[in-house]
Amino acid sequence: MPELPEVEVLRRSLEPRLLGRRIERVQVLSPALREPLDRRALGRLAGRRVTRLRRRAKYLLIDVEGDSTLIIHLGMSGRLTVVPHAAPVERHEHVAFHLAGRGGKGRLRLVDPRRFGLAFALPTGRLATDRHFAHLGIEPLGDELTSRYFKQAARGRRGPIKSFLMDAKIVVGVGNIYASEAMWQARVHPRRSVARVSMATWQRLRDAVRGVLGQAIEQGGTTLNDFTDGEGNAGYFQVSLAAYGREGEPCARCGRSLRRLVQGGRSTYYCPGCQR
DNA sequence: CGTAGACCCTGCGCGC
DNA sequence: TGCGCGCAGGGTCTAC
Numbered sequence: 001m002p003e004l005p006e007v008e009v010l011r012r013s014l015e016p017r018l019l020g021r022r023i024e025r026v027q028v029l030s031p032a033l034r035e036p037l038d039r040r041a042l043g044r045l046a047g048r049r050v051t052r053l054r055r056r057a058k059y060l061l062i063d064v065e066g067d068s069t070l071i072i073h074l075g076m077s078g079r080l081t082v083v084p085h086a087a088p089v090e091r092h093e094h095v096a097f098h099l100a101g102r103g104g105k106g107r108l109r110l111v112d113p114r115r116f117g118l119a120f121a122l123p124t125g126r127l128a129t130d131r132h133f134a135h136l137g138i139e140p141l142g143d144e145l146t147s148r149y150f151k152q153a154a155r156g157r158r159g160p161i162k163s164f165l166m167d168a169k170i171v172v173g174v175g176n177i178y179a180s181e182a183m184w185q186a187r188v189h190p191r192r193s194v195a196r197v198s199m200a201t202w203q204r205l206r207d208a209v210r211g212v213l214g215q216a217i218e219q220g221g222t223t224l225n226d227f228t229d230g231e232g233n234a235g236y237f238q239v240s241l242a243a244y245g246r247e248g249e250p251c252a253r254c255g256r257s258l259r260r261l262v263q264g265g266r267s268t269y270y271c272p273g274c275q276r
Numbered sequence: 277c278g279t280a281g282a283c284c285c286t287g288c289g290c291g292c
Numbered sequence: 293t294g295c296g297c298g299c300a301g302g303g304t305c306t307a308c
Binding site for chain 3: 074
């Protein structure tokens with residue numbers, strides 16, 4: 001479900017609703033996620049106030065007092081929302097953080113039908129070396145992402161540009177939707193080998209990745225099915241998608257019919273006319 | 277070492 | 293109406 005823009009939109013929407021509020025109680029309703037929920041570790045968050053919300057790659061990081069961090073990953077189908085204290089438990093609600101403080105009682109809940117998501121707690125200082133984060137590449141919206149970085153990272157690699165863009169060891173946050181969008185924007189064919197990308201094209205790809213992710217954040221993310229921010233609002237970047245999910249529709253740039261192909265078991269959408 | 281494919285799981289829309 | 297199939301925004305592990 002969520003790529004970097006959706007997690008960032010979620011972070012921004014939750015920030016005013018969580019900052020300074022206290023987690024009164026942690027309720028694990030259904031521990032079966034990608035990694036089983038650890039009742040004891042999550043329970044230790046109880047009694048602490050939220051001090052900061054951050055994002056790394058597609059992970060949401062909720063820092064609390066006492067140098068602990070709650071880490072949430074939404075997988076494909078996760079939804080994290082603040083609901084009224086008395087809201088009925090939803091199907092596939094895995095964990096609920098009962099909140100007190102400004103705004104009265106409430107609950108932050110993680111609902112995840114497909115169970116590819118994660119929720120765990122760590123001492124804040126241990127994040128960088130934790131196995132979930134240790135091997136992640138650079139953030140795409142920071143200063144480090146340059147055409148030179150891309151070129152350097154591609155040295156000695158084979159394989160298609162799409163896999164490269166989606167490889168979190170290179171650059172994080174680019175998932176299946178925004179990979180198609182960035183390649184369309186940069187006019188690069190998804191099967192193009194990374195060994196055959198010129199510096200000018202690396203520059204176009206770099207600009208396209210940043211541009212697409214940035215615009216998607218501004219527009220509240222992409223809601224294809226069920227993405228919402230922390231208040232339950234859908235995004236509207238889906239109306240701006242140029243390629244993803246548009247097989248058979250005319251390319252907005254050249255008019256050719258957009259096509260779908262499968263790479264690594266996942267759909268890629270592209271224009272056979274203007275992507276080379 | 278890098279890369280390709282299988283796999284984890286539920287739900288939805290489609291064609292029959 | 294019911295059923296089977298393909299597909300879905302993530303990441304990790306195994307086999308080459």
